[in-house]
Amino acid sequence: MSSGGAREQILARVRRALADVPRAERPDDAPVPRDYLAVHGQRSHAASVDLLARNLTDYRARVHRTEAAGLPALLSRLLSERGARRVVVPPGLPRHWLVGAPVETVPDSAPAALTPHELDAMDSVVTGCALAIAETGTVVLDGDPDQGRRSITLVPDHHLCVVRTADQVVDSVPQALARLEPARPSTWISGPSATSDIELERVEGVHGPRTLEVILVAGDPRSASAPPLGVPPLDVRS
């Protein structure tokens, strides 16, 4: 689109408005003190994981903990307790995670990406995450294959998010940003969707998933020792 006139006009107005800024001053010359803290408080890794769990719970996410080996059973239990029948999975979700879960898994991957209406017919979604922030009780998704497109964790009403405590938990917001890649779309999630728009009374769940379950997994759940035979492949990497 054109609007070239407006571009030059706005830039000229900006420059006139800044006549008081010395010509020799470079952008980086304007000082920014960064003496704020990189982390709030000293704590062990285990304490950081505990803090993450506390803060997630405080904002009404449901938090579960398990060893890597127990993950499939836990997912299976949570999905059946929920009564979920159709579960959308991102293309890179380790296939053994949902082995034995009494659900139909529906992969969402490039050529056959689900439409918004199809996503709306899903009961749950299971994903990994990029990282989690202990101080704020946040999980961050950045579109890696085990997390998938942004809309799959948005439209279904129930999101199960798996966090590897060994290497995905950071303490603070500065640490999180340093590990993320700006070019990738990211979604920061701190508890289920909420509103306080009506007389400031907090209501969970307006448009995003009304139930967020975060599973903190110790150990490495990515490789299963031996997935049972006869399991239909979930993993349709594009």
Place this chain on the structure above:
Amino acid sequence: MSGRQDRQTTPDATPGTKPDTMTRPPGEPRGHSPGGTYLGMPAFPQAAALSTRDGRLRANLRHATHTIRAKRAQAVAELDDWDRLRRAGAAVKDRTLRHLDHYLLQLEESVTRAGGTVHWAADAAEANRIVTGLVRATGETEVVKVKSMATQEIGLNEALAGAGIRAYETDLAELIVQLGGDLPSHILVPAIHRNRGEIRDIFREHMARWGRPAPEGLGDRPADLAEAARLHLREKFLRAKVAVSGANFMVAESGTLVVVESEGNGRMCLTLPETLISVVGIEKTVPSWRDLEVFLQLLPRSSTAERMNPYTSMWTGTSGDGPRSFHLVLLDNGRTDTLADQVGRQALRCIRCSACLNVCPVYERAGGHAYGSPYPGPIGAILTPQLRGMASPLEESLPYASSLCGACFEVCPVAIDIPEVLVHLRERVVEGGPATLRGTRTVIKPARKHTAERAVIRATGWTLDHPGVLRHGQRLLSRTRRLHPRRLPGPGRAWTDTRELPTVPAEPFRDWWARARGDTA
């Protein structure tokens, strides 16, 4: 919590179903012109006098502001380095503003490189023309919107309606405001002037005309009302092809835009449609990705008093995940005029957290509508007169919509010295002087002395309820002026010189406030 767990699709959500009234949406805000002026809006004193007499509005506002205020204090107290974060936030914004041309060009390059298209709009009319043209080019006649103050400022919904395009607000409070044919009254909770019974009535009466009707027998429990909004809007999200958003931050170095929200309507708008149009004020730029570490700590705690808001979305151009086409409209509309004022330009640091509203005694009694623009409260009192110029009695009266108590400055996460700017603008009203209007240097004529101020005081009943508070506020101003060395030397003096400024003992603002009010707010 809502008891609803089943997830049927809405029976009437036929894609392509058009509402029956295309050109004049029901509930179009009264008298809101494309220029962003609330037409026929009385100057602050008259409007404030009306709200002040509305007991229920005042009670709602008081409850809301005091609740959020207390929670915010708690959330802020959790971080030992709050003052340092605040200094860094102010410094990042100042760096951006001092070199805004540089950063805007860098931003344009980054967004373009990432597959987005950048447009520039000098004023509201130009922005509206650009957005209308972009929507028309898609062939669509409806758009979903995520709450954006910039698009309220330019009157985008009305401009789109004039072109036969329906804009659906999707933030719950904005939906309430839109269905009710109303205007927002608070930055964070725009429908705070409505209580649950009114909201139920608005939903029952108006939802059907906009799409899916309110459920049979809808009650007034907030969970049920939120559920009604979920159902009503879901059909719109699922079929939407075009979305319009604002942004909280734009990162010049990477071209990343950031939207901070709670409900998930933002995520819906930012991910499901094919075309995304973001209208963002040029001052929302920050230089680097790393700078977000400051603002993502400052904003949620100041705004909703949370450690982190439920959802934050970040995207860079087009990435194959989400809209295939992304347009960024960079909006001036008075911002460069504001930038030209060396005292007033700090208002452009504002990250729209609304903390200053919640501590403002004048806002609490006047209500948001009295400020006559989408920007209510202390920030509105300094931003509106600068964005629009002293165009009418409304803008001239706004700098007086304050007791100068200093509470707004104390809570502001980017340390905008609102009292300093208020005094500066009062001097502008009283003494006249040079200003920049639409990029042109002009000289403003002086208004009649202090009439605006007296009118505000009378209207809000301020001195009747709180004798002495106004005087104390002015004393405090004199004190903080001495404590802050970079305080303006000249401007403002003319105004303060006409008043007695006795010294006051140095005490923390909060103590003073509690004492002066005689209660513990």
